[in-house]
Amino acid sequence: MKIEAKLVWHNEFKDVYDAVILPGGFSFGDHLRSGIIAAHSPAMEGVRKMAKEGKPVLGICNGFQILIESELLPGSLLRNSSLKFVCKWMDLQVDNVDTAFTCAFERGEKVRMPIAHNEGRFFAEDQLLNNLKVDDRVVMHYPNENPTGTSKGIASISNDEGNVVGMMSHPERASDDLLGGTDGLRVFGSMLEWMR
Amino acid sequence: MITSTINCSLTPDEIQIIRQRLGREPNELEWALIDAEWSEHCSYKSSKAIISQLPSSGDHVLVGPGYDSGVIDIGDGLILTAHIESHNHPSAVDPYGGAATGIGGVVRDILCMGTRPIALLDSLKFGDITKSDHSKWLLKNVVRGIADYGNCIGVPTVAGEIEFDECYERNCLVDVVCVGLGRKDELLLAQATKPGDSIFLIGGSTGRDGIQGATFASRVLAADSDRERSAVQIPDPFTKKMIIEATLEANRAGVMRGCKDLGGGGLATGLSEIADKGETGVDVHLEMIPLREPDMNAIEIMISESQERMLLVAKTGSERELEAIMAKYGVSSSRIGKVTSTRMLTILRAGKSIAQLPTDFLANAPIIQRIAREPKVNPPPGKVMRHENLRQIVISLLSSPTIASKEWVYRQFDHEVGIRTVVKPGQGDAAVLRLPNQKFVAIKSDANSRICDLDPYIGAASVLAECCRNITAVGAKAIALLDHCQFGNPNDEEVFWSFSMAVKGIADLARALHLPCVGGKVSFYNEDEEKHQAIKSSPVITVIGTVEKPDHVTTLNFKHNQETIIAIGKTKPEVHGSEYYCHLGLYGGTPPTLDFQLEGQTQNAVLECIRNGYATACHDCANGGLAVTLAEMAIAGRIGATVDLTRSPMESLGDDELLFSESNSRFILTTRRRDDVLRTFQSFNIPAAAIGVVGGESLNITLQHDKFEFDLSKLHTAYTRSLEMILEPWRK
Numbered sequence: 001m002k003i004e005a006k007l008v009w010h011n012e013f014k015d016v017y018d019a020v021i022l023p024g025g026f027s028f029g030d031h032l033r034s035g036i037i038a039a040h041s042p043a044m045e046g047v048r049k050m051a052k053e054g055k056p057v058l059g060i061c062n063g064f065q066i067l068i069e070s071e072l073l074p075g076s077l078l079r080n081s082s083l084k085f086v087c088k089w090m091d092l093q094v095d096n097v098d099t100a101f102t103c104a105f106e107r108g109e110k111v112r113m114p115i116a117h118n119e120g121r122f123f124a125e126d127q128l129l130n131n132l133k134v135d136d137r138v139v140m141h142y143p144n145e146n147p148t149g150t151s152k153g154i155a156s157i158s159n160d161e162g163n164v165v166g167m168m169s170h171p172e173r174a175s176d177d178l179l180g181g182t183d184g185l186r187v188f189g190s191m192l193e194w195m196r
Numbered sequence: 197m198i199t200s201t202i203n204c205s206l207t208p209d210e211i212q213i214i215r216q217r218l219g220r221e222p223n224e225l226e227w228a229l230i231d232a233e234w235s236e237h238c239s240y241k242s243s244k245a246i247i248s249q250l251p252s253s254g255d256h257v258l259v260g261p262g263y264d265s266g267v268i269d270i271g272d273g274l275i276l277t278a279h280i281e282s283h284n285h286p287s288a289v290d291p292y293g294g295a296a297t298g299i300g301g302v303v304r305d306i307l308c309m310g311t312r313p314i315a316l317l318d319s320l321k322f323g324d325i326t327k328s329d330h331s332k333w334l335l336k337n338v339v340r341g342i343a344d345y346g347n348c349i350g351v352p353t354v355a356g357e358i359e360f361d362e363c364y365e366r367n368c369l370v371d372v373v374c375v376g377l378g379r380k381d382e383l384l385l386a387q388a389t390k391p392g393d394s395i396f397l398i399g400g401s402t403g404r405d406g407i408q409g410a411t412f413a414s415r416v417l418a419a420d421s422d423r424e425r426s427a428v429q430i431p432d433p434f435t436k437k438m439i440i441e442a443t444l445e446a447n448r449a450g451v452m453r454g455c456k457d458l459g460g461g462g463l464a465t466g467l468s469e470i471a472d473k474g475e476t477g478v479d480v481h482l483e484m485i486p487l488r489e490p491d492m493n494a495i496e497i498m499i500s501e502s503q504e505r506m507l508l509v510a511k512t513g514s515e516r517e518l519e520a521i522m523a524k525y526g527v528s529s530s531r532i533g534k535v536t537s538t539r540m541l542t543i544l545r546a547g548k549s550i551a552q553l554p555t556d557f558l559a560n561a562p563i564i565q566r567i568a569r570e571p572k573v574n575p576p577p578g579k580v581m582r583h584e585n586l587r588q589i590v591i592s593l594l595s596s597p598t599i600a601s602k603e604w605v606y607r608q609f610d611h612e613v614g615i616r617t618v619v620k621p622g623q624g625d626a627a628v629l630r631l632p633n634q635k636f637v638a639i640k641s642d643a644n645s646r647i648c649d650l651d652p653y654i655g656a657a658s659v660l661a662e663c664c665r666n667i668t669a670v671g672a673k674a675i676a677l678l679d680h681c682q683f684g685n686p687n688d689e690e691v692f693w694s695f696s697m698a699v700k701g702i703a704d705l706a707r708a709l710h711l712p713c714v715g716g717k718v719s720f721y722n723e724d725e726e727k728h729q730a731i732k733s734s735p736v737i738t739v740i741g742t743v744e745k746p747d748h749v750t751t752l753n754f755k756h757n758q759e760t761i762i763a764i765g766k767t768k769p770e771v772h773g774s775e776y777y778c779h780l781g782l783y784g785g786t787p788p789t790l791d792f793q794l795e796g797q798t799q800n801a802v803l804e805c806i807r808n809g810y811a812t813a814c815h816d817c818a819n820g821g822l823a824v825t826l827a828e829m830a831i832a833g834r835i836g837a838t839v840d841l842t843r844s845p846m847e848s849l850g851d852d853e854l855l856f857s858e859s860n861s862r863f864i865l866t867t868r869r870r871d872d873v874l875r876t877f878q879s880f881n882i883p884a885a886a887i888g889v890v891g892g893e894s895l896n897i898t899l900q901h902d903k904f905e906f907d908l909s910k911l912h913t914a915y916t917r918s919l920e921m922i923l924e925p926w927r928k
Binding site (some may be wrong): 007009024025026028029030031084085086087088114116118172173175176178180186 | 227343344347348350432433434435437524606607608609610611612613615617618630746907
């Protein structure tokens, strides 16, 4: 898969990209709360604009936390119920294939990708949970083991338009058979397909 | 006069040497500088003469011991760096902060060679967690400290080992290894070679935390050590992450001449070492050093071990560029001094010199010749009742904390960040990471204090042998080792004898295996002051190997039905110091023998099988013997096996010894090419035999007088749930 990609420093973001991925990591050391400081970084203005224009925006792990803190996605991500960091390959089920990052999957398909986080317990009030379900905005959930105590096993959600997706799983770590699998590669394949 | 404000640990002899060599009475600041720099922790004054016998050169060695980390040339213009650090004393007082800052320190050792840290390993020792809540507390917080720090800086913790023994109840050991990857043409050394260059202090400010950490580490822990929390530094992984990226970018930009981590002994040590190694001098201006607390005196500033600080030597004329790179990452940088040709460390305040000492004098403490005395021979252990329930012991050993799965620990470590980790924790005998040149690096740390306690020479050599077997089992050729010798008080002649013998054991086997030692560390004073009880001899060995091709990467789990199981190496009646005897409460005796030549040949033969594509799984046979080794392979593969252990190569022995003996130089391998494998071992003259086949839902073991069937799910539960049940009994 050939995608021209660029690492962009947070205060050098320009308005020239077709899609943006907020990767995992500990932005600003997770001080205060995961993703909250990065949500106020200069780059997020550009990301917000791209989201509004319907361009693909993906938040992975800390990137998901940033999208939530930026209110580009609803709900909140709380500390794992085990109160411990968890790094593990998980079974996932793809529930919504009408998004920029899952359109190359089949609905209901089972895939495997790893997670690695401390704060990935998606939490939402009943009303929001219900809305997410009715609007088909749950992108993936854990069908078997729920490693973090997340509501309804939710692992990934999208906005209404499906161009903004946040996921706790790491597709980039599941993009090479040597490293354990290639299901994640199709997340990026979906992005290409969506943009075509 | 030696001041009372500073707790000096210099000996009367050293004080006399100092006065003689300087020809004058040092002032208070100068005494403090010498005290920090000549501490055991910084100077290795007790151990230098002993550790110099370790072989340190070889085809792949670019930089051996003596720098912040060893440097290995892996071809294609790439280098690996490796270093081991311990944070034993700090972790005993503040397990979370102590363990975290231990990682911070070893990461800087890798970074200051101009290489990117790509992997961490941890080797931990605690008291008996089945009995001690204190040890549980230490374990939980050490693990959390490593996780919070390593995960945040984006360096995967890929492997390690944990041992539990009552001797560590009041002296836990926390070792961390870091491996770095870089380009040969970007290698940096901790040297200030050119007078006129500027010296920058980057990263965190200098505070009172970690004051006299080096001297704290060079003493025995006392009952009131809890009050020494101020000697433990405060971790700040986010600042560290910025320092890593900023330093690597500055290195790529070519603005740096040298780089030095500030660890034990703080600025005093860092500055005198870069000047001594570069054969130059340094002028440092105290008022240029950013302070966390404004009222710090000169001594506190110079010996503070505040974390997240590095010294960078900027090439003349590159200062602005360096400052700009640091500013981009929000890393504060201060130009604190200059490289001179005086070969003196000169400390200035308001332009006036307030201390001046020769750098070679400071950086090279006089070596102490210590006395070694062989202790009395170990009494043999008691007799085993031959009617033990061996079946039940297999289950008990699998769930004993030292053997049981460490999943509870490694799930908390991000072991995949950086997307290099090919063999992950629990999957193989060593971690395997991919490299940019289509090759792979294999890394593992090992220890076994019980056998080192019985015989430090054979024990330490056996630890190295086991570590090499682990590297071999994943399909790698060992290319370098790191050693870390952890002992009690070196003033105790028996302790010093054990230390000397352990180093000799490592050195002799390393020479036989043509394996260079590229770095290491010595940590003394691991002793309980109240009970005057030293820890068991605890050398920790790390071995680094390379895998040539992706097909060679081998994991330990049983894979497919009908594959043949091959036992390699002879099982002898060697159970002294084993997990089995420990379980029965039997201590003492003589450890398993080790034939250096046979060990090397066995590894070569296994590697040949793997490289020829014969092996579908491979596992070193060590703690818990054949029983535990086979069970681990079945548990990992979620597939059973049927084996007849009487067919394995062995001397005359009892069924318990056949199951649990910890003889050296043994592996279990599975294959679809039985005859090819057996022929290979025959050609190497290594005993090997087919003992059974993979398949089914249970592990069936035939012995001379007995036959066991283990339900796979029972084995799985015993092995994987044990640590969690001890540490978090409230979960189910």
